[in-house]
Amino acid sequence: MKVGNNFYTSAIFNCNYSCNDVCKFCFNAKNLNKGSEISLEDVKENYYYVKGKYNVKKIIISGGEPSLYSSFWEMMDFFYNQTEADVVPSLNTNSIKFSSKSEYKHLVELLKKSPKKKKQISISFSTVSSLKKPSQREKQKIAGVENTIKAGLKSMSRTLVVIIITKDNYKILPEIADFLINLNARYTAESDNNLCLQIRNPYFGKRGDSNWMDQKQINATLNSTFSEILPYLKQFLDKILKSEIRLSLNNIPLCALLPVMPLNKIKRISGNKESVERRLPIDYQSLFSRIKPRLYMGDNQYYPECKKCNLYKNCSKIQPAYLERGYIKNLTPIN
Numbered sequence: 001m002k003v004g005n006n007f008y009t010s011a012i013f014n015c016n017y018s019c020n021d022v023c024k025f026c027f028n029a030k031n032l033n034k035g036s037e038i039s040l041e042d043v044k045e046n047y048y049y050v051k052g053k054y055n056v057k058k059i060i061i062s063g064g065e066p067s068l069y070s071s072f073w074e075m076m077d078f079f080y081n082q083t084e085a086d087v088v089p090s091l092n093t094n095s096i097k098f099s100s101k102s103e104y105k106h107l108v109e110l111l112k113k114s115p116k117k118k119k120q121i122s123i124s125f126s127t128v129s130s131l132k133k134p135s136q137r138e139k140q141k142i143a144g145v146e147n148t149i150k151a152g153l154k155s156m157s158r159t160l161v162v163i164i165i166t167k168d169n170y171k172i173l174p175e176i177a178d179f180l181i182n183l184n185a186r187y188t189a190e191s192d193n194n195l196c197l198q199i200r201n202p203y204f205g206k207r208g209d210s211n212w213m214d215q216k217q218i219n220a221t222l223n224s225t226f227s228e229i230l231p232y233l234k235q236f237l238d239k240i241l242k243s244e245i246r247l248s249l250n251n252i253p254l255c256a257l258l259p260v261m262p263l264n265k266i267k268r269i270s271g272n273k274e275s276v277e278r279r280l281p282i283d284y285q286s287l288f289s290r291i292k293p294r295l296y297m298g299d300n301q302y303y304p305e306c307k308k309c310n311l312y313k314n315c316s317k318i319q320p321a322y323l324e325r326g327y328i329k330n331l332t333p334i335n
């Protein structure tokens with residue numbers, strides 16, 4: 001649907017604000033573990049409203065951590081089994097819940113039973129600082145990620161892993177690549193359904209928004225410059241590009257890879273196609289506070305340099321705050 005100059009196709013359902021993880025970069029941190037849940041009846045009612053009014057094609061189930069929602073499995077059954085065939089459901093999860101065998105089994109059964117041609121499961125895998133010597137908590141997280149990937153690949157769901165680069169994980173990016181390549185090889189063999197992977201810089205939110213991360217959060221999350229992470233990111237990309245995993249970059253300008261990667265390799269990496277996907281219009285926000293419209297990557301910018309660049313259409317660009325901080329010094333059009 002076109003509203004003003006934008007098309008809107010997705011709705012995000014923030015069904016709760018509880019969470020069992022502590023991501024330093026979370027720009028919802030101020031709201032976490034506060035407030036009550038939306039009821040399942042309201043979830044359904046809001047879905048029918050938004051579907052009727054905006055012809056939404058994708059539902060993003062989020063929070064908080066939605067797997068902690070008290071009617072989680074009923075809500076999952078609703079979105080994966082009872083909504084129209086052309087609506088793609090996507091559970092966004094930190095996957096900790098699915099470290100439990102019984103919860104994992106429930107997830108596989110639900111996803112396998114779902115009649116949807118297109119369904120997605122999106123896993124945030126960002127807050128682990130060691131794969132070789134994980135803490136007890138990290139072990140649980142790693143087990144959850146493995147189980148959720150297994151469930152997604154086996155059930156022919158689009159299985160997306162999102163890695164947000166932070167001070168805590170940038171040095172283990174090559175290890176993370178090995179871990180994911182191994183899982184993809186193991187579980188894709190049964191299903192021919194390759195893992196999708198998105199790697200990105202954290203979002204700051206939009207300046208002036210309640211979503212803007214405060215300075216303390218930014219300092220705890222971000223390295224001082226992008227060049228510090230480049231050697232590790234290069235090793236990560238080299239490994240992933242040799243695998244069958246489908247890769248996209250988000251909030252990382254492709255030209256920022258030029259110091260470490262040859263042009264022909266950069267050209268094989270795309271920005272995130274979804275980055276240009278538009279979300280529900282702002283006026284919707286006032287109707288239901290838990291269903292958040294947002295211009296998904298609306299804060300990533302096109303720059304004058306980009307108009308001269310051959311990768312203009314493939315590049316996700318970057319939020320202006322990164323250039324303002326000198327995190328990335330300049331953009332170089334690629335021809």
Ligand code: SF4
Pocket residue numbers: 253254255256303305306307309310311312313315316317318331332333334
């Ligand atoms: S110049 Fe712009 S479009 Fe080209 S790679 Fe850099 S950020 Fe992307």
